[in-house]
Amino acid sequence: MKCREAENEILSRFDAAEVSLELKTHLAGCRRCSTLLAESAEVDTLFQRAAVLEPAPFLWTRIQNRLSERRARNGWFSGLVPSAYAWATVVLLVLLSFFLTSVENSNSINLDQILAQSGLTAQSANSNPFLMAQTEAVSGSNPFLEAMMPRATNPFEPRRSR
């Protein structure tokens, strides 16, 4: 071990008992590092002789009073009351579900209304492929049918006698 490494270990140790075997070997042959260790230990001892202060007795009373005030303010149910974050989450979820429901309603197709506009009944629409296609075209869900159906004639329509 070199002096530089020894100095590192001496000054970064926490307890004199933690000195490594390598350092011990180095110290046996190095007066400078031995002095550094002795001085450093002496400085530590001085710091450890620093006065141990007693906290003032009123501190506990103050803490107790603050805890009692807090308990009284929050009441017995304080532990059961959800936090502000929980309330915010619930409100957000309600708003989101309301928004999604309204979007779904605006996109939904009222089939009965379409059939009524075309002067048809649900039974006739289901039995006639042309009418089914026409219903889909009117609903706007199929752009191809929407474009093509106005030009098409109903092949199932009974021919009018001239």
Place this chain on the structure above:
Amino acid sequence: MLEKEPERADLIKLVEQAQSGDGEGFRLLYDVYSRPIYNFVFRLIGSIEDAEDLTQETFFKVFSEIGKLRDPGQFKFWLYRIARNEVYQRIRRWKRQSEVSIDDDGAGYYNFLSSPNSGMNPEGTLLNRELEHQIQLALKAMPVKLRDVFVLGVIQKFSYEEVTQIVGRSLLSVKTDIYRARLIAKEIIGKYVDKSANEVPRSRKRNS
């Protein structure tokens, strides 16, 4: 009254007692840890008034949030982390307010020595005044980051592992900080050591 640090199993019981809302549990935990926390905070902040205030804040926070502590065996480190955070917050506030570093400010740092409420034994006060002054000067000369590691490791004799848990830094970083802190301490206290060593023989000569 319980003042010695309890064994791990007893500590866990005490913390669980406090977590269930038992006031006696709070009181016992306060009796055990108030003195070390108060001294830790005082050595970091350097003023009796602020140390009292921050100790109060620390224990109020700890008892308010003790239900959130998952591992009661970690109580001591959790408590020290809260105390340390309180000190850092106060220092940050001082810096914002005065834009003066804690290391060279006038925020009542060393009024401890002249304070009648210092808690020091009156007989020992005179004898220790010079040493206390030097200790506080040395701590004042250290940046806060070095000061907390030094106070925990050297004055409060925590192990490396315990200090890394409290300060949340790596072992290497803690070792580097303690190294740098010791150089500063040696620079300031070393003079005192030499001075007192020289003074002893002189006073003996005068007495003889």
